Amino acid sequence: MDAQQFREFGKAAIDLLADYVENIRDIDVLPSVEPGYLLDSLPEDAPEQPEDWKDILKDFNQAIIPGITHWHSPRFHAFYPTGSSYASIVGNMLSDGLSVIGFSWLASPACTELEVVTMNWLGKLLGIPEEFLHCSSGPGGGVIQGSASEATLVGLLAAKEKTVRKLMKNNPSLDEDEIKPKLVAYTSDQCNSSVEKAGLLGSMKMRLLKADADGRLRGETLKNAFEEDRAKGLIPCYVIANVGTTGTCAFDPLYELGPVCNEADVWLHVDAAYAGAAFICPEYRHLMKGIEYSDSIDVNAHKWLPVSFDCSAMWVKDGYDLVKAFDVQRIYLDDVKTETKIPDYRHWQIPLGRRFRALKLWTVMRIYGAEGLRKHIRDQISLAQYFAKLVRADERFLVEPEQSMGLVCFRLKGGDKITKQLLENLTEKKKVFMVAGTYRERYMIRFVICSRLTKKEDIDFSWKHIKDEADLLCSDKIHTKAQIPAIDQIVARDVCEKSK
Numbered sequence: 001m002d003a004q005q006f007r008e009f010g011k012a013a014i015d016l017l018a019d020y021v022e023n024i025r026d027i028d029v030l031p032s033v034e035p036g037y038l039l040d041s042l043p044e045d046a047p048e049q050p051e052d053w054k055d056i057l058k059d060f061n062q063a064i065i066p067g068i069t070h071w072h073s074p075r076f077h078a079f080y081p082t083g084s085s086y087a088s089i090v091g092n093m094l095s096d097g098l099s100v101i102g103f104s105w106l107a108s109p110a111c112t113e114l115e116v117v118t119m120n121w122l123g124k125l126l127g128i129p130e131e132f133l134h135c136s137s138g139p140g141g142g143v144i145q146g147s148a149s150e151a152t153l154v155g156l157l158a159a160k161e162k163t164v165r166k167l168m169k170n171n172p173s174l175d176e177d178e179i180k181p182k183l184v185a186y187t188s189d190q191c192n193s194s195v196e197k198a199g200l201l202g203s204m205k206m207r208l209l210k211a212d213a214d215g216r217l218r219g220e221t222l223k224n225a226f227e228e229d230r231a232k233g234l235i236p237c238y239v240i241a242n243v244g245t246t247g248t249c250a251f252d253p254l255y256e257l258g259p260v261c262n263e264a265d266v267w268l269h270v271d272a273a274y275a276g277a278a279f280i281c282p283e284y285r286h287l288m289k290g291i292e293y294s295d296s297i298d299v300n301a302h303k304w305l306p307v308s309f310d311c312s313a314m315w316v317k318d319g320y321d322l323v324k325a326f327d328v329q330r331i332y333l334d335d336v337k338t339e340t341k342i343p344d345y346r347h348w349q350i351p352l353g354r355r356f357r358a359l360k361l362w363t364v365m366r367i368y369g370a371e372g373l374r375k376h377i378r379d380q381i382s383l384a385q386y387f388a389k390l391v392r393a394d395e396r397f398l399v400e401p402e403q404s405m406g407l408v409c410f411r412l413k414g415g416d417k418i419t420k421q422l423l424e425n426l427t428e429k430k431k432v433f434m435v436a437g438t439y440r441e442r443y444m445i446r447f448v449i450c451s452r453l454t455k456k457e458d459i460d461f462s463w464k465h466i467k468d469e470a471d472l473l474c475s476d477k478i479h480t481k482a483q484i485p486a487i488d489q490i491v492a493r494d495v496c497e498k499s500k
Helices: 003-022 037-041 053-067 086-098 109-126 148-170 176-182 193-201 219-231 254-264 275-280 282-288 319-326 358-392 416-429 456-473 485-497
Strands: 141-145 183-188 205-209 235-242 267-271 296-300 312-316 397-399 407-412 435-439 442-448
Touching: 003 053, 003 086, 037 053, 086 358, 109 141, 109 275, 109 312, 109 358, 141 148, 148 176, 148 183, 148 193, 148 235, 148 267, 148 296, 148 312, 148 319, 176 183, 183 193, 183 219, 193 205, 193 235, 205 219, 219 235, 219 254, 235 254, 254 267, 275 282, 275 296, 275 358, 312 319, 358 397, 358 407, 358 442, 358 456, 407 416, 416 435, 416 442, 416 456
Parallel strands: 183 205, 183 235, 235 267, 267 296
Antiparallel strands: 141 312, 296 312, 397 407, 407 442, 435 442
16 A cells, blocks of 8 residues: 555545544444454455455444444443544544654653643643642652553552552561462452452452442441451552442542551552543532542543543552552663653553554544533533433432432332333334443442543433333333322332232
């Protein structure tokens, strides 16, 4: 492929993507394919001869698109958002076009320095304490990881190494192999699966502590867990606080957990993968009260901000903690010596190589501006509030817990069985996509504002499908205003109790 063919192919691909986005409402959010559909339709071997790019785009439309779950459809309300925008797509194109591997400053100075700049920009917009930023006089700073999963594991490994060094310094007779099996990590039972996985990958016991009735891990619970484990000869090492839990978007009180960790000299990592983006709006920063106690913080720019995967923003209070954990020297990796505060990012992450991910963050922040990013977050929260209002107006449904950020959890009052059937029926029809969760041991449906394209009329569309499906499952008398309250209650109870 020469430069002219590249121009033609690239322009055609951009037109295809722009058309896809503009017409995404015309496509069912879920695909109508069976497992193995693509395995059966594509050749078993790679092509021997070069093929025309027009044929590739044709096959993309005919074979790939039919098997796509449309994450950016305004009818996609599952999981949490994954960011996307035209600005991010262009940033990714520029990164791919340069195709640098920025493991050191010399390997591509702009790759390192733009990451420093953008992480300072984002940290300031979110209200992250200055000591976590490269622009501070201390050793703190930010780095773009691939995911919150990586950030949690990086924090765990750094905490592990730091704890071992500290204990061996205080007692030189201790052996590293004797210490490591005794180290314990802690989080709540509402944590994301990736947090528990970090314990498996990092060979550290992970205790899932009982959250309170509102899904929050309390300081007293953590303190008691520390005391229990110390009594058994174990060593508290690492705590992951959830700032926006996966199930219900609950916020652990950092102002309670932080002092407990600081007093015990235990590393506190803040997992704010989804909800942390909301702190770009000052009115939500009270939810991160106590964040100054933490040692590391992670916010997925690729979740709620319009930045495409992968771009997970991690800040640490002391970058040397990462360097001491991951520093492996080779003569061919010698970097420039300078008095300027520039991180050697290969020591801040698990892999050696790294993509120029800061480019897409840079393009998004410049195209949107801080004002545009705040509007994006506020608009999505407003849409969630609107959906919650619609649900509350129907007497068959219950919103529980209260709407949090862009998430609304709801269920039919008739019980778990009928709520589960409602979700299964909706999923089967492929017009609206949501997933389940639990709250206080009750089955509920999670409705998340995910797509940046979502408008009020899209919420009306999704609610109509939910409501229509509920009409097929429950008597329509349940959601009418009671003329004779006692009789209405009897009818509602009789119809919905059958679903339990």
